[in-house]
Amino acid sequence: MDSDIVLYIVVATALAFDFTNGFHDTANAIATSISTRALSPRAAVLMSAIFNFAGAFVSLAVAATVAQGIVEADAVTPTIVFGxxxxxxxxxxxxxxxxxxxxxxxxxxxxxxxxxxVAKGASVIEVDGVIEKVIIPALIAPTLAFAVAGASILVAYRVVGRQRPGVVNRGYRLGQLVTGSLFSLAHGTNDAQKTMGIITLALIAHGNLPANDFEVPTWVIVSSATAISLGTYFGGWRIIRTMGSRIIKMDPAQGFSAQGAGSAVVLTASHLGFPLSTTHVISGGIMGAGAAKRLSAVRWGVAGNIALAWVLTLPCSAVIGGVAYGMSQLFGDDALGVIVVTLLVAGLIAAAFGTRVRRGPAITSPAGVEA
Incomplete structure (x- = not known):
């Protein structure tokens, strides 16, 4: 009975992560469209939520990588997944x-x-898998998006250089409806699968699924697609502002180029089974579209802060995950430790958001744009 309770909590926590993934990464797909006024904020998040949902059904290659290529599946327990x-x-x-x-x-x-x-030691970490399918793509993908977006914007400016700005901007705003939808589809294809892989890994560890035949249940696909699309719809406006206006002052042609380059990179990675960071990719695309116009167009200080966050993500989340697992084990191997940590984390989140509400909303929509 205790193991069943742990599994239920793990599945609920995985879907909560999926929601925060969509909430956190909304900016990846729509910040450029909002910044260039190709779409209103609400229309943009609705469009992105729909295509994120659809994208979750396109492929399962990334789910297999997350479930089998990062940590030895035989060593994983539901409590490790929870941490x-x-x-x-x-x-x-x-x-x-x-x-x-x-x-x-x-x-x-x-x-x-x-x-x-923390649970099993370094021997259970698939070091080769982490290097080949996480670290190397993390370095290559944003660089590739930077180069492709930069080349695209140079071609775009060459093609429309003699046209009237009003006509050009309207055309590229229409184009952003396509590239924004495509990037949202790519985001769902790559990111929703990570939660599918984690839930499937927990089901295998619990004995609900065979370890030698990786298959994601339909209910896992649907619930993961729903959670990430709902998170996308509610949107992380604070990050949308950073992505849409603080890296470069973006015109529609740059937005179109960044989104198009990012979509191509993410869809290719999803096909190959690489759990790519869509944040890295679209940030690289935005910087490339700005730098190709002129290097000073990019606010390199903001870009440096983003890069620092990239570098810190793996080690910091690893430390927190290890601490969470260790705290749960203080109460033994049954469900009590997982329940206590869940309540503690929920309380801290509620307190943080309560403080934010009492101080007043910081950012409810992108800079200068009514949500």
């Missing part, structure tokens, strides 16, 4: 609080690594 999820949720909310675009994907992977390390 990893707490690490990811805590880091997502911390970076949201400060308006920093960090990687929900790397937060989840870091949390799992930290929790598994």
């Amino acid at each position: 990893g999820l707490i690490g990811a949720i805590a880091w997502n909310l911390a970076t949201w609080w400060f308006g920093l675009p960090s990687s929900s994907s790397h937060a989840l992977i870091g949390g799992m690594i930290g929790s598994a390390f």
Whole structure:
């Protein structure tokens, strides 16, 4: 009975992480469209939520990587999964609080690594898998998006250089309806699968699914798609402002180029089974679109803060995940420790949001745009 309770809490926590993933990463898909006024904020989040939901059904390659390529599946217990999820949720909310675009994907992977390390030691970490499917893509993907977006904006300016700005801007705003939808689809395809993989891993550890035949149940796909799309709809306005206006002052052509480059990179990674950071990719695309116009167009100080958050994500979420697992074990191997940690984390989140509400809303919509 205790193990069943732990599994229920793990599934609920995984879906809560999926919600924070959508909430945290809304900016990845729509910040550029809002910044260039291609879409109103509410229309943008609705569009993104729909395509995030649809994207979750496109592929399961990333889910398999998360479930089998980061930590040895045979060594995982539901409590280890729980610790990893707490690490990811805590880091997502911390970076949201400060308006920093960090990687929900790397937060989840870091949390799992930290929790598994404390529970079983370093031997259960799939080091080669982490390097090949997390670290290397994390370095290549934003660089590739930077280069593709930069080349795209140079071509775009060359093609429309003699046209009237009003006509050009209207055309690229229409184009952003397509690229924004495509990036939202790509986000759902890559990010929702991470939660599917984690829940499936917990089901395998609990004995509900066979370990030698990886298959994601339909209810896991639907619930994960629903959670991430709901999180997307409610939106993380604090990060939208950073992505949409603080890195560069963006025009519609730059927004179109950044979104198009990001979509291509994320969809390719999803096909190959790489759990990519969509935050890294779109940030690289935005910087590339700005730098190709002129280097001074990019606010490199803001870019440096974002890069620092990227570097800190894996180790910090790993530490939190390890601490969460360790705290749960203070009460033994039964459900009590997981329940206590769940209540403690819920209380801390409620207190933090209560403080935010008493002080008044910090940012309810992107800079200068009514939600």
